Amino acid sequence: MQNTDNYVVGIDLGGTKIAAALFDSKGEILNRERMETANARTAQEVVQRMVEMIRSVSQGRTLSGVGLASPGAVNSRDGIVLHGTNLPEWDNVPLKKWMGEALGVEVQVVNDANAAAWGEYVRGAGKGSENMVYVTFSTGIGAGIVLDGKMLLGTSSFAGELGHNIIDPNGPECSCGSSGCWETFASGTAIRDAALQLMQTRSSLITELAASQDEAASAKHVFEAYKQQDPVAVEVVDRxxxxxxxGLANAVHTFNPDRIVIGGGVSKAGDLLFPALKAKTEQLVMKPYRGTYEIVPAGLRDDVGLIGAAALFHTS
Structure with missing residues (x-):
């Protein structure tokens, strides 16, 4: 009997690690591997590692394709990493071409935020929606957009950089070189920095909570202190x-989604965050948009990049 299963390998490439997983046609993970990238200095060395991982994780099965999620600026149409964040010597790397030639299969390459968005849309909290905005509040703010069931790429595959929408031109300087970007106000880093600034002149439970866990103060500790109604934390979280x-209201007005999926470390605040975030967003959007969308936490966890990359081939 002929084997009609549709095997795909998903790759999640990061600055410190490479994760690979073999998926069957139902999107189930059959096998996985993880490798550090620390000792691979050039793009060619990293690509060779990924090729070896794909051959190993596939265990001799014939693949229908390889989906790859990469950090940085990615030209998805041509499969070129224009600039790899936290990847040295990664400029204009033709991943699709190099890996396709080495493996003899179709390779698709997307930015990691787009991969996460597509994973949530196909198999996570976005499943069943038609128009979805995915936002991850973490060190920065990443986003991906699905409109009419298709990933929005834009002319250069750069669409969806919502974190760098400028919401206050007089705001803090951003790592991108502009000032007042959304992520300078609403990312996990921004929450931490706002708390640290207030704690220069005011005492707070945030310091005690971080010290008790032998960790540097972070957005996680701000929300833990917020739960106890610590005044500094309340001020920071409310802001x-x-x-x-x-930023979400701007996204609603721009894309008219039926679902907004929220991921990233800040989303782990759960009930301390979502009810207030939903209420405030609904307050800020224009009246015709109210009640036309829902805001939900992401459904996929650490495997979201792998799942999204594989889902470039599996969409059912």
Missing amino acids: AIHYMAL
Whole structure:
């Protein structure tokens, strides 16, 4: 009997690690591997490692394709990493061409935020929606957009950089070189920095909570202190929720989604975040948009990049 299963390998490439997984046609993970990237200095060396991982993880099965999620600026149409964030010597790397020639299969390459968005749309919290905005509030703010069931790429595959929408031109300087980008107000880093600034002159539970866990203060500790109604934490979180909602309201007005999926470390605040974020966003959007969308936490966890990369071939 002929084997009609449709095997795909998903790759999640990061600055410190490479994760690979073999998926069957149902999107189930059959095998996985993980490797550090620290000792691979050039793009060619990293690509060779990925090729070896794909051959190993596929265990001799014939593949229908390889989906790859890469950090940085990616030309998805041509499969070229224009600039790899946290990847030295990664400029204009033709991943699709190099890996396709080495493996003899179709390779698709997307930015990691787009991979996460597509994974959530196909197999996660976005499943069943038609128009979805995915936002991850973490060190920065990443996003991916699905409109009418298709990933929005834009002319250069750069669409969806919502974190660098400027919401206050007089705001803090951003790592991108501009000032007042959304992520300078609403990312996990922004929440931490706002708390640290206030704690220069005011005492807070945030310091005690971080010390008790032998960790540097972070957005996680801010939300833990917020749960106990620590005044500094309350001020910081209320401000952050306002700016998070402001950016989401802009996304609602721009894309008219039926679902907004929220991921990233800040989303782990759960009930401390979502009710207030939903209420504030609904307050900020224009009246015709109210009740036309839902805001939900992401459904996929650490495997979202792998799942999204594989889902470039599996869409059912």
